[in-house]
Amino acid sequence: MMPFATTIVPAGAGTRTVTRAPAPEISIPAAPREFALTLRPLPGESIDELFHRLARTLQGGTILKLMIFGATAASVAATEAMQRTFGHVDWPVSWIEGTSCSSLPIAGIHAFALTGDDVDRIWIDGHVVGTVFHDDVARHCLLGGVVPSRRFPSRADQAKHTLVQLDADLAQAGFALADIVRTWFYLEDILSWYDEFNHVRTEIYHGIQFRTGSLPASTGIGARNPRGTALILGARAIQPLHDTPHAQEIGSPLQCPAPAYGSSFSRAMEIPTSSGRILTISGTASIAPGGETLWQDNIHKQIELTMQTVAAILQARGRSFGDVTRAVAYFKHPADAPAFTQWCAARGLAEMPVIAVQGTICRDDLLFELEADALHPV
Numbered sequence: 001m002m003p004f005a006t007t008i009v010p011a012g013a014g015t016r017t018v019t020r021a022p023a024p025e026i027s028i029p030a031a032p033r034e035f036a037l038t039l040r041p042l043p044g045e046s047i048d049e050l051f052h053r054l055a056r057t058l059q060g061g062t063i064l065k066l067m068i069f070g071a072t073a074a075s076v077a078a079t080e081a082m083q084r085t086f087g088h089v090d091w092p093v094s095w096i097e098g099t100s101c102s103s104l105p106i107a108g109i110h111a112f113a114l115t116g117d118d119v120d121r122i123w124i125d126g127h128v129v130g131t132v133f134h135d136d137v138a139r140h141c142l143l144g145g146v147v148p149s150r151r152f153p154s155r156a157d158q159a160k161h162t163l164v165q166l167d168a169d170l171a172q173a174g175f176a177l178a179d180i181v182r183t184w185f186y187l188e189d190i191l192s193w194y195d196e197f198n199h200v201r202t203e204i205y206h207g208i209q210f211r212t213g214s215l216p217a218s219t220g221i222g223a224r225n226p227r228g229t230a231l232i233l234g235a236r237a238i239q240p241l242h243d244t245p246h247a248q249e250i251g252s253p254l255q256c257p258a259p260a261y262g263s264s265f266s267r268a269m270e271i272p273t274s275s276g277r278i279l280t281i282s283g284t285a286s287i288a289p290g291g292e293t294l295w296q297d298n299i300h301k302q303i304e305l306t307m308q309t310v311a312a313i314l315q316a317r318g319r320s321f322g323d324v325t326r327a328v329a330y331f332k333h334p335a336d337a338p339a340f341t342q343w344c345a346a347r348g349l350a351e352m353p354v355i356a357v358q359g360t361i362c363r364d365d366l367l368f369e370l371e372a373d374a375l376h377p378v
Contacts, residue, residue, distance in 0.1 A: 031136040031274040032116030035061070036326040036373065038353035040108040047077055047106060051085040054111060061113040063091040064131045065142040067184075067234065069098030069328070069357045070106035075226040078106065090121055092129050092144035094234045096186050097224040098330070098357030101337035108355030110326050112142055122172050124165075125149075132173045135274035139239040141175050146233040147225075155193050155230040159200040162233050170237055177204075178211050179237035181247045181269045182280050183218045187231045190222030194362050195262075197231070202264045211239075214249035218265035219283035219371045221330055222360025236280075238271060247271045250279065253312040254289065258282075261291035268313050276377040279317050283330070284310050285361060285369040296365045299336045303343050303368050310370055319374045321349050327372040330359035336367060 037057055041050055068078060075095045082089050100107035114133055122130030122143070130143040146169060148161040167177045187197060197220070205215060216235075225232040240246050250268040251257065258265050268281045286302035287309075288294045295301035314320055329340050337356045344350055354372075361369050 032114050032118065032133060033135070033275040034064070034140075034273050034278075035113055035115070035275065036353070037111040037113060038108065038326055038355060039111070040355060041100075041104050041106055047074065047081045048084065050106065050109070051078075051081045054109060055085050058111070058113060061115055062117045062119055064112040064114055064119065064133065065091060065144045065234070066093045066112075067110040067144065068093060068095050068106065069100075069108055069355055070095070070104075071099050072097045072224055072226045074105035090128050091131060092122075092142065092234075094144035094184065094186075094232060095226050096221075096232070096357075096359075098221075098328070098355075098359050099334070101331060101334040101356045101358060107357045110328070110355065120173065122169055124169060129169050130173065132175075134241070136241070137244045137272045137274050138241055139175075140273070141170065141173055141179070141237040142234075143169060143236070144234040145227075146235070147227050147229040147231075151229075156196045156200050158230040159197050160204065162229075162231055163201070163204050166233060166235060175237045175239065177208050179239055180210070180216045180235050181212060181238050181271055182236040183216050183265070184234035185218065185220045185231055186223040186225060186233075187220065188222070188224045188229075190220070190360050190362055191364055193230075194220070198262055198264065202262070205264050212247050212249060212269070214269070215259070215264050215266045217267070217269040217280050217282040219328075219369075220263075220265075220362050221283065221369065222362070236271070240272065245272045250313060250317060252284075252309060253316055254309045255284075255287055256289050256291055270317060274378070276375050277317075278325075279314070279319060279374045279376070281310055281313055281372045281374070283369045283371045284313075285363075285366045287366075293363055293365045297367075299333075299339050299367045300343075302366070303340055306368055306370055307343065310372060314372075314374055317374075317376065319376060321347075321352060323374040323376065324352055324354075324372050325375050327352060327354035327370060329354050329356045330361060330369040331356065332358075332361055332367045334358045340368070
């Protein structure tokens with residue numbers, strides 16, 4: 001039941017007290033609210049125990065999508081553990097080989113979830129690749145584990161047809177590429193073909209008139225996936241209802257737009273939901289305003305600049321690191337993870353919901369990258 005406001009007319013000179021009968025108690029269904037959960041393995045916790053903890057933490061919520069970072073060798077055991085815990089797996093799963101910086105089989109799980117259960121699933125070839133739900137603001141579609149429909153001879157062809165597959169998946173639910181506001185691309189051996197990938201993405205995006213008028217926010221990291229394809233894709237699309245606010249691009253106060261150096265994405269997007277406006281910040285690294293890498297070979301300086309850049313985006317929208325609901329810290333070298341832990345601890349951010357993983361950044365001289373979401377509640 002939603003609370004009712006009480007109107008009070010003040011007593012005093014020139015005023016009078018008005019007594020009003022209480023409004024009848026009626027039930028108004030609350031709009032479903034989206035939330036995020038971050039689980040990192042506890043010391044000695046098995047994979048089964050990790051998924052049991054996820055089920056308990058959900059408290060009856062519905063999983064929209066899972067992002068699981070861990071060794072590809074652990075993916076089968078994790079899938080079996082999910083099935084034992086939940087009895088089924090009918091949500092999209094992006095399994096990314098972001099190996100734990102502490103040598104555990106799973107580095108962590110991000111669960112995108114909903115307080116209600118009125119969702120539709122998008123099935124492709126026996127796999128759930130998307131979840132659709134609506135709140136009182138918009139229709140939303142979250143996708144994960146998207147790969148090309150078949151093997152193609154070149155990685156560039158795989159990238160092209162993965163985006164073609166994404167368009168087909170979206171179309172099943174009445175969405176289109178033009179509705180996308182956020183993407184995640186995980187490329188095997190990223191450094192050997194990132195330029196090819198960017199060319200393909202830019203070519204496809206060139207023919208799209210995005211509903212927001214802006215390119216989606218994005219993360220692009222080097223990582224393998226259990227399907228053995230050259231890349232795996234996740235995305236978010238949104239269709240506003242009626243005259244509700246649209247998602248909008250948010251620029252970075254400390255960096256130039258990414259298209260200035262050939263990468264087709266926005267630094268951040270702000271997405272309206274019934275929970276509030278979600279600020280989703282693209283993968284951010286130690287890059288100068290002109291686009292060049294700064295602080296080569298210095299992990300402490302790269303972390304400092306990256307976090308300053310993310311903080312500036314947060315502050316531009318009235319947020320801080322205390323509002324972060326989900327984050328991933330990518331390290332070229334797992335041994336560098338303690339430098340980030342120390343940075344967070346020194347600023348009272350030890351409890352920030354971040355998963356630290358090993359992942360290849362899109363430039364050989366970049367050692368660290370962070371992506372983050374932050375919520376501004378209604």
